[in-house]
Amino acid sequence: MSHTIAVIIVSYNTAALLRACLDSLRSSTLPLEVIVVDNGSHDGSPALVREAFPEVRLIEAGHNAGFAGGNNLGLAAIGPDAHAVLLLNPDTVVHPGAIEAMAAFLEAHPRVGLVGPRLLNPDGTLQPAAFRFPTLLMAALDFFPPGEVLPGRLYGSWWHGRYPQEGGDTPFPIDHPLGACMLVRRSVLEQVGPFDAAYFMYSEEVEWCWRIRLAGWAIWQVPAARVTHVGGAATRQFRRRMLVELWRSRTRFAARRGPTFLAAHRAIVRAGALRLALCAWYGYYARGSCNRHELRERLLACGEISRL
Numbered sequence: 230m231s232h233t234i235a236v237i238i239v240s241y242n243t244a245a246l247l248r249a250c251l252d253s254l255r256s257s258t259l260p261l262e263v264i265v266v267d268n269g270s271h272d273g274s275p276a277l278v279r280e281a282f283p284e285v286r287l288i289e290a291g292h293n294a295g296f297a298g299g300n301n302l303g304l305a306a307i308g309p310d311a312h313a314v315l316l317l318n319p320d321t322v323v324h325p326g327a328i329e330a331m332a333a334f335l336e337a338h339p340r341v342g343l344v345g346p347r348l349l350n351p352d353g354t355l356q357p358a359a360f361r362f363p364t365l366l367m368a369a370l371d372f373f374p375p376g377e378v379l380p381g382r383l384y385g386s387w388w389h390g391r392y393p394q395e396g397g398d399t400p401f402p403i404d405h406p407l408g409a410c411m412l413v414r415r416s417v418l419e420q421v422g423p424f425d426a427a428y429f430m431y432s433e434e435v436e437w438c439w440r441i442r443l444a445g446w447a448i449w450q451v452p453a454a455r456v457t458h459v460g461g462a463a464t465r466q467f468r469r470r471m472l473v474e475l476w477r478s479r480t481r482f483a484a485r486r487g488p489t490f491l492a493a494h495r496a497i498v499r500a501g502a503l504r505l506a507l508c509a510w511y512g513y514y515a516r517g518s519c520n521r522h523e524l525r526e527r528l529l530a531c532g533e534i535s536r537l
Contacts, residue, residue: 232312233260234332234412237303239296240319241268244277246459247319251282256325259332262308265319266290266299296408297424297433304423311415318409320459327454331412334400334451342417342446343438345406346454347395356458358410359403359450361390362439363432363479365493372501392450400451404442408434409458413441420444430471432478439485469526473533480537495537502535 236254240247247265254263263285267275269292278287288302300316307314313335315328331344348358361367367390386393394401411434421440424433438448476498483494509527512518519527 233262233308233310234313234315234328235262235264235303235307235311236315236317237264237266237300237307238317238319239266239268239299239303240270240274241293241299242270242272242274243319244270244272244274247274248277248281250317250319250321250323251278251285253321253323254328257323257328259328261328262286262311264288264303264306266294266303268293268295268299295426295429295433296431297428298426300433301423301426304418307415313415314413314418316408316411316413318458321409322457323410324455324457327456328412330454331451334449334454335412335414338447338449340445340447341449342441342444343406343411343413343448344454345403345412345448345450346410346456347450347452348407348409348456348458351457351459353457355396356407356460357391357395358407358458359392359395359401360405360407360435361392362404362435363390363482365490365497368479368494368497369501372497372504395450395452398452400449400453402447402449405435405438405448406450407458409460410456414446417441417444417446428478428481430474430478432475432482436482436485439482469530472530473537476534477537498537499535502531505534506531 238247238250251263254261265278265285266288268290275287275289278285286306288306290299290302294302304314313332327346331346334344335341345358348356350356370389392401392403421444424437428436441448480494480498483491506528509519509524513524
């Protein structure tokens, strides 16, 4: 793929990680148009970009627009020469040759619209990055974890939305990748449009890939492309809020599957929220595993989730 690849990074108070991410992009042999969208950081991230990475275009949102809103700002700003767009989290380090491997795969497979890389944890171990679209069983497994309530062998299985092929080195088709790193054709963007900005955090890439698949494009993981991903660097800053946003977004996506699916999903969520609340009370009174503040936060989160 000889044309420029636009790279969009949405950052929120992740200055140190953002520096490492931008440094890693300098090893690319392909021409890149790098855009950083800053979601109102107060840790010096904008100054870092301006001073240490003058080749990067900085867009300051002025507020936390979320993952979808921030990426949409970046997508609207890409230049006319960009043939594909790499959506990248700031807590990633792109290994040499990763962008080239993903771009080459798109070039060789005209019906593939989007590809994801093999994600690695900071210690080099495999990080799950290929998933099936959410099912009711997957929602139940999240609230009633395998090994605690349900058989442990279900965790990490096909039934839990995972792909057994992820341990190998051969590219394979998937429903959607983890949103930390995705390379998409520009023609796909023009066909399906940007992210749904109603998703503030979580499930944005799921809904987007759902539309891409409905439009007839295939989505694959390319294991030869390696990217290290820290994970949760921005979202862990608001633990209760992010837990609620997770299930708000999942419920919003469930609505796309029809009223029967949505009703069943809501029943699972309510039952799961009740279980989490009971576990919080038990942890506080019987085990002393959380303090009063943590109990309050957990109960408030469970109440908000049950009302979604």
